[in-house]
Amino acid sequence: MKNLSINLTLILSCAALCSGNDNIPAPAQQGPILFTGATIHPVSSAPFEGFLLAVEGRIVKLGKKGEAPLSPKATRVIRLEGKHLYPAMIAANTVLGLTEIRAVRATRDMIEPGPVNSNVRAQVTVNPDSELLPVARSNGVLFALSVPKTHGLIAGRSALMRLDGWTWEQMTAKASVGMHLSWPSVADPETARNAKQKKAMEDSSKEGKKKLRMLAEVLEKSRAY
Numbered sequence: 001m002k003n004l005s006i007n008l009t010l011i012l013s014c015a016a017l018c019s020g021n022d023n024i025p026a027p028a029q030q031g032p033i034l035f036t037g038a039t040i041h042p043v044s045s046a047p048f049e050g051f052l053l054a055v056e057g058r059i060v061k062l063g064k065k066g067e068a069p070l071s072p073k074a075t076r077v078i079r080l081e082g083k084h085l086y087p088a089m090i091a092a093n094t095v096l097g098l099t100e101i102r103a104v105r106a107t108r109d110m111i112e113p114g115p116v117n118s119n120v121r122a123q124v125t126v127n128p129d130s131e132l133l134p135v136a137r138s139n140g141v142l143f144a145l146s147v148p149k150t151h152g153l154i155a156g157r158s159a160l161m162r163l164d165g166w167t168w169e170q171m172t173a174k175a176s177v178g179m180h181l182s183w184p185s186v187a188d189p190e191t192a193r194n195a196k197q198k199k200a201m202e203d204s205s206k207e208g209k210k211k212l213r214m215l216a217e218v219l220e221k222s223r224a225y
Helices: 002-017 132-138 195-224
Strands: 033-040 048-055 058-064 076-079 089-094 141-146 154-157 159-162 172-174 179-181
Touching: 132 141
Parallel strands: 033 076, 089 141
Antiparallel strands: 033 048, 048 058, 141 159, 154 179, 159 172
């Protein structure tokens, strides 16, 4: 009975320590928001002091200081004098959301076994509860192009993901952005400096040509399909 009590205590302690991410996704914007007084850094022009109007989660108007914002009724005004507004950053070619701890195999979902994985869709593998997502958001990264990796030829399809949402469906901004492959390298043995290096480059060249033939076969089958 004493051992049972100790085991139960340990189980409850472990359950308390293994709680998930408590970060709650932000709700949808309820009404128009007008940001005024900030130095705005747009993508297409030099920074300027002015206002930014957001409606339904989208920027609908930018204006310089002194211009009339022409905002809708019931607009919430946030004054940002002395502060700066920047566009959200996108983490490109990343495994954010596909892996958590590199040293723990069970948390690495960015690589599938086998040389050809054209069926892989990155968005369905993204973990919405990843502890890395709120860290990225707090540093201004609001989107990520999650890209699968490969030890072979074709890794699969990447996806542009919002770093906020309850599920991967909510987080997906654009699925199947591109098909990613690792192009085989073919060494030229004639450039070797010695016999040992030439042998290694010949072996590497044979392997590279084998992968190129495999890639050509995959593309031919895809066209036929």
